[in-house]
Amino acid sequence: MQNIPALWRDPETYLARIAPDHPVLFFAPSVLHATAQRFLEGFGGLVTYAVKANTHPAVLSNLVAAGVSGFDVASPAEMAAVRAASDTAAMHYNNPVRSAVEVAAGIAHAVDSWSVDCHSELDKLRDVPKSCEIAVRFALPVAGAAYDFGSKFGASPDEAVDLLQRVAREGWTPALSFHPGTQCEDAAAWVEYIHAARDLVERSGVSVGRLNVGGGFAAHRTGGAPDLEAVFAAIEAAATRAFGDDAPHLICEPGRAMVSEAFTLSAGIKGMRPDGGTVFLNDGIYGGLVDIRDMGLPERVHVVAADGTWRAADPAPRVVFGPTCDSLDRLPDGLPLPNDSAIGDFVLFPGLGAYSLAMTTAFNGYGVSEVITVLALKHAQA
Numbered sequence: 001m002q003n004i005p006a007l008w009r010d011p012e013t014y015l016a017r018i019a020p021d022h023p024v025l026f027f028a029p030s031v032l033h034a035t036a037q038r039f040l041e042g043f044g045g046l047v048t049y050a051v052k053a054n055t056h057p058a059v060l061s062n063l064v065a066a067g068v069s070g071f072d073v074a075s076p077a078e079m080a081a082v083r084a085a086s087d088t089a090a091m092h093y094n095n096p097v098r099s100a101v102e103v104a105a106g107i108a109h110a111v112d113s114w115s116v117d118c119h120s121e122l123d124k125l126r127d128v129p130k131s132c133e134i135a136v137r138f139a140l141p142v143a144g145a146a147y148d149f150g151s152k153f154g155a156s157p158d159e160a161v162d163l164l165q166r167v168a169r170e171g172w173t174p175a176l177s178f179h180p181g182t183q184c185e186d187a188a189a190w191v192e193y194i195h196a197a198r199d200l201v202e203r204s205g206v207s208v209g210r211l212n213v214g215g216g217f218a219a220h221r222t223g224g225a226p227d228l229e230a231v232f233a234a235i236e237a238a239a240t241r242a243f244g245d246d247a248p249h250l251i252c253e254p255g256r257a258m259v260s261e262a263f264t265l266s267a268g269i270k271g272m273r274p275d276g277g278t279v280f281l282n283d284g285i286y287g288g289l290v291d292i293r294d295m296g297l298p299e300r301v302h303v304v305a306a307d308g309t310w311r312a313a314d315p316a317p318r319v320v321f322g323p324t325c326d327s328l329d330r331l332p333d334g335l336p337l338p339n340d341s342a343i344g345d346f347v348l349f350p351g352l353g354a355y356s357l358a359m360t361t362a363f364n365g366y367g368v369s370e371v372i373t374v375l376a377l378k379h380a381q382a
């Protein structure tokens with residue numbers, strides 16, 4: 001029989017009772033369900049989840065339970081993970097560069113939609129059933145994301161017109177897709193892409209049934225919780241303005257914004273230099289904190305003492321190192337921790353569900369591997 005793990009009330013209870021000597025990710029399925037509901041009710045189209053943000057089986061099965069029926073996958077391993085969670089979920093294979101073995105795996109997994117961004121990649125898809133959709137992924141030099149995706153994937157508008165015509169000529173269902181990049185704080189990038197999509201349809205003479213507007217929806221990092229509904233409304237308005245009555249069905253593929261708030265990471269304070277300004281945690285940039293290296297310090301951080309209470313003294317900026325013997329294993333400077341923080345305490349980082357567990361390594365024998373399920377993450381609102 002399947003073992004159902006215990007449900008803890010909150011991270012503080014677990015930390016006080018168990019005093020783990022390793023980093024822990026606390027997962028609140030209730031929060032994931034609420035976020036999924038926000039997307040399903042607020043976004044005017046099909047919501048798919050970008051699996052790479054967090055592939056934990058409990059994430060995938062809870063999203064299926066919440067009503068998410070499509071998944072953006074990039075590799076055979078991600079296809080297998082989705083199939084383990086659902087026999088029927090739609091899979092969109094949106095890594096546009098594939099080996100022959102990967103193409104065969106996508107066909108075997110009955111992928112519904114494939115993206116493509118150049119002729120040599122479309123050549124590889126000759127055995128993909130004609131009942132499938134092939135979405136031409138295009139890229140524009142558009143700002144707005146925390147870092148740039150357009151330099152890696154995406155056809156230029158001229159190439160996209162050509163590819164769209166070839167997809168239609170060879171008998172697949174043509175579509176368009178783009179991905180504006182991660183952590184887009186406002187809707188401007190989507191609006192620009194949607195109008196460009198309209199131009200591609202016009203220039204190619206190929207109409208598309210669906211337009212995939214990618215992921216990139218912002219999670220709460222700094223400046224408060226993002227207004228997802230405002231972004232949804234701007235995307236829908238842009239599609240209506242650009243395409244009028246025959247607007248294609250929209251697809252989105254949130255990763256970060258879907259899963260971030262459902263997890264809080266706890267890292268123990270294992271050492272402090274006598275001046276208190278330098279802190280050593282048992283997790284770092286080779287583990288669950290790698291996204292903080294790339295995205296900058298988050299605005300929310302809390303310290304829990306060994307008895308489960310919060311440290312409440314005024315905060316002071318620290319230099320924070322991870323547990324490995326590598327001096328690069330250091331967070332961006334200035335993480336503010338309360339002045340009464342002490343060795344044996346736990347630092348809680350809310351909003352770390354995306355690009356944490358999925359990117360953790362076992363470098364030097366460290367890394368986050370334990371996920372504990374909790375009823376609530378009340379500290380995340382504070």
Ligand SMILES: *Cc1c(COP(=O)(O)O)cnc(C)c1O
Nearest residue numbers: 050179182215216253254255256
């Ligand atoms: C990574 C990725 C996503 C998810 O991006 P987030 O910023 O996590 O929302 C969506 N679509 C594609 C094609 C991606 O590569």
